[in-house]
Amino acid sequence: MFLRMAVFLVCPKCDESSVVERLPVEACPECGTPYPTQARLAAEAALIRSQATKPGLLVVGQMLSSMGGGILLSVFVLAAIGRGQLTLFGEQVTGMEFIGRAGPTLGSIGILLAVIAVGLSRNARWTRPLMIAVWAIPVVNGLLRLATGHFGEGTLIIPFVISVIALPMSVVYLYRRENVIRYFDTLKRADETKPA
Numbered sequence: 434m435f436l437r438m439a440v441f442l443v444c445p446k447c448d449e450s451s452v453v454e455r456l457p458v459e460a461c462p463e464c465g466t467p468y469p470t471q472a473r474l475a476a477e478a479a480l481i482r483s484q485a486t487k488p489g490l491l492v493v494g495q496m497l498s499s500m501g502g503g504i505l506l507s508v509f510v511l512a513a514i515g516r517g518q519l520t521l522f523g524e525q526v527t528g529m530e531f532i533g534r535a536g537p538t539l540g541s542i543g544i545l546l547a548v549i550a551v552g553l554s555r556n557a558r559w560t561r562p563l564m565i566a567v568w569a570i571p572v573v574n575g576l577l578r579l580a581t582g583h584f585g586e587g588t589l590i591i592p593f594v595i596s597v598i599a600l601p602m603s604v605v606y607l608y609r610r611e612n613v614i615r616y617f618d619t620l621k622r623a624d625e626t627k628p629a
């Protein structure tokens with residue numbers, strides 16, 4: 434992505450506004466007055482964040498998260514207002530039954546996906562643990578059902594198996610891949626530069 438972000442700073446002395454394009458941000462190019470620390474740090478943080486290159490798989494992940502989150506959350510909205518035929522494991526259920534039974538896992542995955550999509554679109558670094566969590570939920574859920582002896586419904590086996598495979602892969606991708614590490618390190622630097 435070669436989107437360049439322009440950061441504008443207005444000089445407190447001469448009122449000249451200038452576009453800041455590279456680090457470090459120091460003083461007004463017109464009159465040489467140093468920018469106030471808060472404004473300088475905010476501009477530097479914005480510049481650093483805009484220079485972070487989002488890895489390709491995260492761009493795809495952002496699209497899939499917003500789609501998946503949107504679909505899951507709208508299913509819950511439909512269930513809540515009592516629209517549509519709801520089936521859970523081949524069984525007809527009412528909206529409230531659906532929410533009660535699918536809510537804890539599917540609902541939390543839907544919310545997480547939506548939050549991840551927003552976070553990735555804003556280059557927020559807290560998306561990293563959330564992307565692990567979204568795969569961990571079905572794994573933990575499946576293991577709990579195995580442990581309590583009712584893994585039951587066959588339809589749950591496929592998402593469970595996919596998540597069991599995807600969980601370690603996402604850990605490796607998010608915490609071991611060089612370009613991904615660089616991306617999150619850059620975001621961390623932006624967060625640390627931002628004025629408190």
Ligand SMILES: [Zn+2]
Nearest residue numbers: 444447461464
């Ligand atoms: Zn000035």
